[in-house]
Amino acid sequence: MIGFKQIRFMALLAATLFCAGPSSLTGLAEKPKDEKTVQAQIVLTVSESKRLIAKAVARMPIVKHALKNGMVIIAKGTTNTYVAEELLGRKIAHGAYVLGRTYPEKAGKKLQPVEDIKELVLVKGKLRDDVWRMPTINNMAKERTGYPTQKPEKLLAKLILASTKRGGLVFDPFMGAGSSVVTAKKLDRNFLGVEIDTGYCLLAAKRLGMAELDGTIQGYRDGVFWERNTLKTQKKTKK
Numbered sequence: 001m002i003g004f005k006q007i008r009f010m011a012l013l014a015a016t017l018f019c020a021g022p023s024s025l026t027g028l029a030e031k032p033k034d035e036k037t038v039q040a041q042i043v044l045t046v047s048e049s050k051r052l053i054a055k056a057v058a059r060m061p062i063v064k065h066a067l068k069n070g071m072v073i074i075a076k077g078t079t080n081t082y083v084a085e086e087l088l089g090r091k092i093a094h095g096a097y098v099l100g101r102t103y104p105e106k107a108g109k110k111l112q113p114v115e116d117i118k119e120l121v122l123v124k125g126k127l128r129d130d131v132w133r134m135p136t137i138n139n140m141a142k143e144r145t146g147y148p149t150q151k152p153e154k155l156l157a158k159l160i161l162a163s164t165k166r167g168g169l170v171f172d173p174f175m176g177a178g179s180s181v182v183t184a185k186k187l188d189r190n191f192l193g194v195e196i197d198t199g200y201c202l203l204a205a206k207r208l209g210m211a212e213l214d215g216t217i218q219g220y221r222d223g224v225f226w227e228r229n230t231l232k233t234q235k236k237t238k239k
Contacts, residue, residue, distance in 0.1 A: 047082075054082035063087075067125045074120040084120055088127070092117065132158065135228055141218060145203060147177035154219035156183040164189055178204025186215045 044052065057063060066072045067087065074084045081097045096114040121131045137144045137152050144150070156179055160170055170184035175193030177200050184191040185208060195201050219226055226234055 050079045050082045053079055054086045057083050058086040067122065069124065071124075072122045074122075076119060087122065088120070142214075143179070143182075143218060145177040145179075145207075147179075147200065147203075150177055151179050152219070153179055153183045153186070153217045154225065156180050157187060157217050157220050158225065160184055160187055160189060175204055176200055178207050182207045182211050183217065185211045186217055 063072065072087065074080050074087070076097055076099050078094070078098055081092055081094050084097060085092050093114050095112070096117045097120075119133050121128045121133075132155070134152060134155050137150060143153050160180075160183060164170060166188045168189050170180060170189050170191045172180040172191075172193045175181060175195040178193060178195075181191040181193040181204060193204060195204065219228070221234060222237075224237075
C-alpha cells in the first residue's frame with residue numbers, strides 16, 4: 001500500500017522533472033559548456049497541487065490494475081475529490097465529497113449547501129451503488145472490545161435480519177469476542193458460537209449477560225438503520 005506522503009512526493013517529483021525539462025530525466029548527461037541553462041520555480045495553488053497529486057495517483061500501475069481487475073474504494077477528502085474526478089472522468093461537487101465543512105460564523109463567503117455524496121466504490125472500473133457503507137466501531141462505543149477483527153453489531157444485524165426469522169438459529173464457528181451471538185440475542189434469535197480461546201469465550205459470555213440488561217444496537221432503532229450523526233433526526237422521527 002502506498003501512503004499519501006509517497007504519492008505527494010511522486011507528484012512533486014513529476015512536477016520538478018516537468019519544469020526542469022527532458023535533460024533532467026537522464027541525470028548523468030552533461031550539458032555543453034556553450035548551452036544556456038534556464039531555471040524556473042513554479043508555485044502551485046492548493047487546487048493545482050491536489051490536481052497534480054490526483055493525476056499521479058490515477059497513473060500509478062497499482063491503481064490501473066485495480067481499476068481493471070479489482071475494486072477501488074475512494075475515501076472522502078478534499079484531495080480525494082480530485083482523485084475521484086480523475087478516475088471517473090467527470091466533475092464532482094467538491095463540497096459534497098468531504099468529511100466535514102467549516103462555515104464562517106459571521107464574516108466571510110457563505111458556503112452553499114450541497115447534497116452529501118457517499119463513498120465511491122468502483123468494481124472493475126464500474127461505479128457500484130449496491131454496497132453497504134458502514135464506519136468502523138467508534139473507539140468510545142460501548143460495544144467495542146478490542147478484538148482485532150470485531151464487526152459492528154449494526155452490520156451483523158443487517159445480515160441476521162436478512163437471512164433469519166425471529167426464533168431462528170445463528171451459528172458462528174469462529175465466534176471471537178461474540179459480536180454475532182450478542183447481536184442474535186438482541187434480535188430474538190437462538191444462537192450457537194464456537195471459539196478456541198478461553199478468554200474470548202468468557203468475554204462473549206459477559207457480553208451476553210450485558211445484553212440481558214441492554215438490548216440496543218447502535219445505529220438500529222425501531223426497525224430502521226440510521227446513519228451516523230443522525231440522533232436529532234431520530235428523536236424527531238420518534239415524536
